[in-house]
Amino acid sequence: MTAESVTASTPSDERVVRPALEKFGFAEFRRTAVIGSVLGGCTLRRVMRGGLRRAKRRHAMADGVVDGFEMLGPMFVKLGQLIASSPGAFPPELADACLRCLDDVPPFPGVDARRIVEADLGHPIEELFREFDNTPLSAASVAQVHGCVLADGRPAVVKVQRPDIARRMIVDLRAAFRLARMMERRSENARVANVGGVVRDLYETTVAELDFRNEAANQARARENLHAFGDNAGVAIPEVYPEYSGPRVLCMERMSGLPLDRFDDIRAAYPDPELLIRRLVKAWLESVVVHGLFHGDVHAGNLWLLDDGRAAMLDFGIVGTMTPPWRDFVRALFHASAIDGDFRPVARALRELDLVEADAGDDATIGRQLATALAPVLSGKLAKLDMGKVAARLVEFGKRRGAFGPEQLILMGKQLGYFERYAVALAPGWRLGQDLYLFRNVFPDEVVAKAAAEGVELPAD
Numbered sequence: 001m002t003a004e005s006v007t008a009s010t011p012s013d014e015r016v017v018r019p020a021l022e023k024f025g026f027a028e029f030r031r032t033a034v035i036g037s038v039l040g041g042c043t044l045r046r047v048m049r050g051g052l053r054r055a056k057r058r059h060a061m062a063d064g065v066v067d068g069f070e071m072l073g074p075m076f077v078k079l080g081q082l083i084a085s086s087p088g089a090f091p092p093e094l095a096d097a098c099l100r101c102l103d104d105v106p107p108f109p110g111v112d113a114r115r116i117v118e119a120d121l122g123h124p125i126e127e128l129f130r131e132f133d134n135t136p137l138s139a140a141s142v143a144q145v146h147g148c149v150l151a152d153g154r155p156a157v158v159k160v161q162r163p164d165i166a167r168r169m170i171v172d173l174r175a176a177f178r179l180a181r182m183m184e185r186r187s188e189n190a191r192v193a194n195v196g197g198v199v200r201d202l203y204e205t206t207v208a209e210l211d212f213r214n215e216a217a218n219q220a221r222a223r224e225n226l227h228a229f230g231d232n233a234g235v236a237i238p239e240v241y242p243e244y245s246g247p248r249v250l251c252m253e254r255m256s257g258l259p260l261d262r263f264d265d266i267r268a269a270y271p272d273p274e275l276l277i278r279r280l281v282k283a284w285l286e287s288v289v290v291h292g293l294f295h296g297d298v299h300a301g302n303l304w305l306l307d308d309g310r311a312a313m314l315d316f317g318i319v320g321t322m323t324p325p326w327r328d329f330v331r332a333l334f335h336a337s338a339i340d341g342d343f344r345p346v347a348r349a350l351r352e353l354d355l356v357e358a359d360a361g362d363d364a365t366i367g368r369q370l371a372t373a374l375a376p377v378l379s380g381k382l383a384k385l386d387m388g389k390v391a392a393r394l395v396e397f398g399k400r401r402g403a404f405g406p407e408q409l410i411l412m413g414k415q416l417g418y419f420e421r422y423a424v425a426l427a428p429g430w431r432l433g434q435d436l437y438l439f440r441n442v443f444p445d446e447v448v449a450k451a452a453a454e455g456v457e458l459p460a461d
Helices: 026-050 054-072 074-084 092-102 110-121 165-186 188-193 195-209 212-226 263-269 273-291 324-340 344-352 363-379 387-395 407-426 444-454
Strands: 129-132 143-150 155-161 249-253 257-259 293-295 303-306 311-313 319-321
Touching (some): 026 054, 054 092, 074 092, 074 165, 110 249, 165 195, 212 273, 257 263, 273 311, 273 324, 293 407, 319 407, 324 344, 324 444, 344 363
Antiparallel strands (some): 293 319
């Protein structure tokens, strides 16, 4: 069977399209009771075993919550992943405990994966693929990945959604949202942490993530953007094969290599690990500042050193979109940090975002205040670059009707937090905010001029 003859069938009835988060029926009521019972029971067991000292009790409670997440299934594992990737927004004991949620989860049977592939693509496996491995290469909370060989002989991988996961995750989200609203009514800490907003954000990303056609489109666009300037040859994004993809199935080019957190193996295999990090961050920052579509989940399982020496970005299930006003702000922020130290354009960008009060002063005044608050954070080592701190300090400069929530900046900051961990291990001493190479395509003329003036030699690619 040729690739051209493969077409996706009508989505199965198992798919859920934009369900209402606020809906709360019998299924949600029953699930809420189960959630409360499981989380309460797991937490109590850990606390009883952990002792009564306050520090031990906090750790025991956090471990109990994660025990409950693992028992409750994929949606709560995903919530744990969100908490683990946002350590500044949650108690450190809970964020550390939730690192367990980043591990692989048990796979589902290969026969179910074959059934889903056949249902979405409308053809028997034997007609679609020359080979299809029933044993998955990896398994995560939403999907698992199988190796295969396409009809034309190209090696590939197929990401297959877990059976009935959409319906179960939506029920869990509705139950979690109801619990979050109850917590906000009873707890000032819950209101400050905006736990209802956390669940709503998780709902938005989950609904988008459950339709793999969104991921396919985002990955294809990101791959095209990667080479928009004719460089970034040292970074790769797998090619998507749309004719082998559907709402619950995503087929793409197969790549082989090492996850970025295997630091000893990376150092042994790659002569210049700092350059590896710089290439990845350069490509990622361009996606934020220039293109406005960026990888929103750059944990080590999604960043690899390939066997051919390139770095790779994998899994575009979660992406961020940076709107033009926010791009202008981030561009101005890095221009001040890396190029000229002038924070007046940053002040103007904040005005455009309606984040500066009318009587706060002129751009020069606000720029000096921003320089005092932000320059030390941006110009230090990446290990000290905390976009969460940047966002927190921006709160001092403007409020929007009593609420300030720079979600796009916070998502960007989360990813920089991941890059921070890799840089500490592989590129100690490197300063992101002052590395001209990263901004070669963002500020081309200024970078060339400053590099020449300072005698800095930029990598060829």
